[in-house]
Amino acid sequence: MAKHRILIVEDSPTMRQLLVFALKRLKDVDIVEAQDGMDGLRKVTSDEFDLALIDINMPVMDGLKLVSLIRGEQNIADMPIVVVTTEGAKEDRERALALGANEYLTKPIQANKVLSVAKSLLKVG
């Protein structure tokens, strides 16, 4: 079975480590980390991923901008995206989903919730 490749775009090393910790419970997974939106864009356009977890508030390029750029890029437009953010307002959620995010998780996150969303989007048991 091919490995699932997941990109984490998050400026906080603490959050990145927690997300990696959660996602490593998936079998056959390859996780790549990016520390801001621009770094994420470089990695997502130069490599293939099955799923991306993207923070909103990041330096250089914010997560929503990255989501809209990914959705506009033909080769990667259908890649599932999970937005992970501190922004809990309804309008923030709606905006992210309207831009093309598949799921919207608010911090503080629970590792099992991240795992469950990732499994669902990767269509693994």
Add this chain to the structure above:
Amino acid sequence: MSDERGGVFGRGEEFLKFFSRGMEFSKELLQENEKLRRKLGQLQTQQVSAAQNPDEWAKLRLELSERIEGLEVERDSALERLREVEMENHHFAERYVEVEEENNALANLYVASFQLHSTLDISEVLKIILEIVINLVGAEVFAIYVVDEKTNRLEAVASEGEPLSVFPRVPMGSGVIGTSVGSGDTWCGDVSGSDDYATPIACIPLRVEDVSIGAIAIYRLLQQKERFTPLDHELFTLLAGHAATAIFSSRLFANSERKLNTIQGFIDLLTK
């Protein structure tokens, strides 16, 4: 005359044929009647036999009753086992949820601890504490206070949600923050939020070997965070010890680096 005789004989033959058919039909009826009589006789014999052996019937009824009772006991036992299995399943499901929660808690605590001790740079340590409180606790407005040993006051050295300048200097033992730091006890109040920077909704004293070196004061939680959870309290306990030692170690390291540079400067001066 001969025609008349012929007609009489013809009718006589027809009558004889008719009569013989009637005789055959009567014979068949008699045979059927005999068969029915025999059948009736057999049934009467069986009935008499059954009536004459009531013990056989009673035995059969008893066997059947016992069998029914046995099946009812089996059914009750199966239902009881089913209930037990359902309870076990319920118990396992609850245990699974508990284990998942424990896993979540351990993941958070591990990450927090790992990050706190990943650097000796004081600014990095403060940044990591901010990240932990934002991302793992879910606080929107908070500050990290450190005791100024010269003035014996608590001074905010890092903050989130508001600039440092809004957080007051707090004398040790005074107000919610000073009292919490003085006693070493974590303080939790109404989580609906506070705009009074002297009165946070939670204050976690940072302690190294029973000596308070500072505190984390939380003033407002993120919109989606309704209350502190048991995991938050575990994180507070971890932060109280590990954040304190991380700040303490990084300060010691910075001091020793400074002293080392000074000594190195003297040595360089003397050896030139």
